Amino acid sequence: MIPITDISQLDLTKSYTYADYLTWQLDEFVELVRGKIRRMSPAPRVAHQRISSRFVGRLYAYLLAHSCEVFHAPFDVRLTRATLNGESTITTVVQPDVCVVCDPTKLDEFGCLGAPDWIIEILSPKTAAYDTHEKLELYEENGVREYWIVLPGEKSVVVYTLEDSRYQLQDTYYTPGAIPSRTLPSFRIEWEEVFEGV
Numbered sequence: 001m002i003p004i005t006d007i008s009q010l011d012l013t014k015s016y017t018y019a020d021y022l023t024w025q026l027d028e029f030v031e032l033v034r035g036k037i038r039r040m041s042p043a044p045r046v047a048h049q050r051i052s053s054r055f056v057g058r059l060y061a062y063l064l065a066h067s068c069e070v071f072h073a074p075f076d077v078r079l080t081r082a083t084l085n086g087e088s089t090i091t092t093v094v095q096p097d098v099c100v101v102c103d104p105t106k107l108d109e110f111g112c113l114g115a116p117d118w119i120i121e122i123l124s125p126k127t128a129a130y131d132t133h134e135k136l137e138l139y140e141e142n143g144v145r146e147y148w149i150v151l152p153g154e155k156s157v158v159v160y161t162l163e164d165s166r167y168q169l170q171d172t173y174y175t176p177g178a179i180p181s182r183t184l185p186s187f188r189i190e191w192e193e194v195f196e197g198v
Contacts, residue, residue, distance in 0.1 A: 003023075004025060005025045006027075007028060007039065012037050015034075015036060016032060016035055017090060017091055018091070018093055028040065029073075031093060031094045031095055032091060032092055033094065033138065034138075041126045041127055045124065047198045048097075048122050048124060048152060050197065050198060051150055051152060051194055051195070052098060054193055055120055056070055056072050056098055058189050058193070059187070066184070067104070068100050068101060068184065070099070071101065072099075073097050073098075074095050075099070075112070076093050076095060076110055076112070077094050077095065077096060077112045078092065078110075078112065078113050079093075079114070080092065080114070090113075092138065096119045096121060097121050097122045098119070099118065099119045099120070100117050100118040101116045115143040115145075116144060117144070117145050117146065118147075118148070118183040119139055119146070120148040121135060121148070121150070122150040122152065123149060123150065131149060132149060136160070145162045146183045148160075152195070154174065155174060155195045155198065156173060156174035157172070157173045157191070159172070159173070159179070161182045176192050178190055178191075
C-alpha cells in the first residue's frame, strides 16, 4: 500500500473515517468533518497567535488549581455521539484553536475523544464562514457546552452556551470589561487583555 504523504493523493469528494486519517502522513494539517476533508488555513497571523497565547496562558494558570485542562491546536478532537464501536465509526476530527476538557476519561494519547466542555475559535478571513456556521452547528450537535468565536478585526468575542441541546447567544463583548465563562464560573478574562496590541 502506497503511503499517503500529500493531500493530492486523496479524493476530496470521498468520505473518510478516523481510521483512514490515522494512516495519512501529511505535512499539512487537515480536519475531517462528517467524513469530508477540510484543509486548514495557512499558518495563523500574528494577531491570531497573540490572542490564542493569551487565552491559553490565562487558562493554564487558572486551571492549575482545577481538574480541567486546556489544549491548543494542533490537537485532535474526535467528535462522535454514537456508541464507540472502534475508530472506524469516527468521521469527524477537528483541531480547535483552544479547548478546555474537564472529563479526564476523554483524553488519550491521540487527543480528545468526545466533546470538550469549551471551545474557542479565533477567526481568520478564510475561516470566518466555516467557524461561524459549519463548526457552530457541529459543536452544537456534538454537545460542546460553550463556544466562543473571537473576531480579531472587530475586536469582539461572541459567546454561545448550550441549553436544551441548542446554542443560545449569551453575549457579544466588544468594549473593555470582563468576559465570563459559564464552564468555569469563577474565570474571567479582560477584553483589553485579549485584544491589546491587536
